[in-house]
Amino acid sequence: MGPDPTTAPREPRADEDVAERLRSAGLSPTQRRRRVLEAVEHRQRPVSAHELYVELAGQGHRVGMSTVYRALSALAEAGLLHVFAGDGETRYRLCAAGRHYHLVCRRCGTVREYPADDDGAWLDRIAADADFQPDPRKAEVQGVCGTCLRAGQNGTAG
Amino acid sequence: MGPDPTTAPREPRADEDVAERLRSAGLSPTQRRRRVLEAVEHRQRPVSAHELYVELAGQGHRVGMSTVYRALSALAEAGLLHVFAGDGETRYRLCAAGRHYHLVCRRCGTVREYPADDDGAWLDRIAADADFQPDPRKAEVQGVCGTCLRAGQNGTAG
DNA sequence: ATATTTGCAAACTGTTTGCATGTGT
DNA sequence: ACACATGCAAACAGTTTGCAAATAT
Numbered sequence: 001m002g003p004d005p006t007t008a009p010r011e012p013r014a015d016e017d018v019a020e021r022l023r024s025a026g027l028s029p030t031q032r033r034r035r036v037l038e039a040v041e042h043r044q045r046p047v048s049a050h051e052l053y054v055e056l057a058g059q060g061h062r063v064g065m066s067t068v069y070r071a072l073s074a075l076a077e078a079g080l081l082h083v084f085a086g087d088g089e090t091r092y093r094l095c096a097a098g099r100h101y102h103l104v105c106r107r108c109g110t111v112r113e114y115p116a117d118d119d120g121a122w123l124d125r126i127a128a129d130a131d132f133q134p135d136p137r138k139a140e141v142q143g144v145c146g147t148c149l150r151a152g153q154n155g156t157a158g
Numbered sequence: 159m160g161p162d163p164t165t166a167p168r169e170p171r172a173d174e175d176v177a178e179r180l181r182s183a184g185l186s187p188t189q190r191r192r193r194v195l196e197a198v199e200h201r202q203r204p205v206s207a208h209e210l211y212v213e214l215a216g217q218g219h220r221v222g223m224s225t226v227y228r229a230l231s232a233l234a235e236a237g238l239l240h241v242f243a244g245d246g247e248t249r250y251r252l253c254a255a256g257r258h259y260h261l262v263c264r265r266c267g268t269v270r271e272y273p274a275d276d277d278g279a280w281l282d283r284i285a286a287d288a289d290f291q292p293d294p295r296k297a298e299v300q301g302v303c304g305t306c307l308r309a310g311q312n313g314t315a316g
Numbered sequence: 317a318t319a320t321t322t323g324c325a326a327a328c329t330g331t332t333t334g335c336a337t338g339t340g341t
Numbered sequence: 342a343c344a345c346a347t348g349c350a351a352a353c354a355g356t357t358t359g360c361a362a363a364t365a366t
Contacts, residue, residue: 131304142296146289
C-alpha cells in the first residue's frame with residue numbers, strides 16, 4: 001500500500017510475482033488482469049466471473065464485467081487457470097504445474113489437486129487398458145471432502 | 159396409438175422396455191418422454207437438448223423445445239441419464255448401472271463407461287489417501303480415444 | 317505515437333417459466 | 342373427469358461483441 005520502496009527494494013511481493021506470471025504466459029500484466037489473477041489465486045473453490053466481479057467491486061475496484069470475462073478466458077487459455085463447467089456458470093481456479101487431477105467436493109465446492117502419480121499411475125493404466133489417452137489435467141472426480149463428510153454425517157441420507 | 163392389443167399381446171418390444179424403464183423411474187411413460195429416452199439411448203456421445211430437438215423434428219415428430227428440456231432434466235434427475243456440462247451446452251447420455259467412471263474423448267466427444275473396479279479400486283484408494291469420498295458415477299477423465307488418436311497422429315502435435 | 321486493453325450497452329445463446337390446451341389413465 | 346404433460350412465447354441468466362475512450366510501452 002505504501003509506495004515507498006526505501007525499505008523493500010528487492011522483495012518479490014506477491015504483486016510482482018503475479019505480474020511475472022502473466023508475462024511469462026504471454027499476457028501483458030495489466031492492472032485488471034493482475035487483480036483478477038490475485039483474486040482467483042487465493043481461492044480453493046473455483047470462482048465465477050460474476051463472483052469475481054462482485055468481489056472486485058466490493059474492494060472498490062472499478063472493473064467491467066466483460067473485462068473479468070476476458071481476463072478469465074485469457075488466463076485459462078494461457079494455462080494458468082483450470083476451467084470448471086458445472087451448472088450454468090463457468091468457474092475458474094488456479095492451475096498447478098504437475099500432473100494432477102481434481103477432487104471436487106459436491107457440498108462445499110472446494111477443489112483439491114491430487115498428484116496424478118501418487119496413485120500408482122492410474123491414468124497410465126487406463127491408457128493401456130482402455131485404448132484411451134487420458135489428459136491428467138482434465139480428470140475430475142466428484143464426491144464429498146472429508147470435512148463436509150464429518151460435518152454432515154447426519155444430514156440428508158441417501 | 160392402436161388401442162387394440164389383439165395381435166400384439168406379449169412381446170416386449172424396445173418400445174415397451176423404454177416405457178417400463180420410465181415407469182420404474184417414477185415417470186409416466188408419455189410418448190414424448192419415450193421418444194427422448196429412445197433417442198438418447200442410441201447415442202454414444204452425450205446429446206444436447208437442441209440436437210435432440212432437431213433429430214426428433216427431423217423424424218417428423220412434433221415436440222416443443224421446452225418438452226425436450228423438461229424430459230431430459232427429469233430423466234437425469236431420475237438417474238437414467240448422465241449429465242455432461244461441457245462448453246455452454248448441457249449434454250446427456252444414458253447411464254449404466256454399475257460402478258464406473260467416464261472416459262470422454264475430446265476430439266469426437268464419445269463417452270465410454272469404464273468399470274470402476276477393473277482398476278484395482280482406484281477410487282477407494284483416493285478415499286483412504288486423500289480424505290475424500292469419491293462418487294464413482296461422477297468421475298470423468300478427458301483425453302483422446304484410441305480411434306481418434308490413430309486417425310489424427312499427424313495432426314496438431316503438442 | 318501506437319497497439320492494447322477497458323467499459324459500456326446491446327446482442328446472443330442456452331435454458332426456464334406461465335399459462336392455456338392437449339393427453340393419459 | 343382429473344391430474345399431469347405439452348407447446349408456445351415471453352422471460353432469464355450467463356456470456357460475447359462492437360466500438361469509442363483510456364492505458365501501457
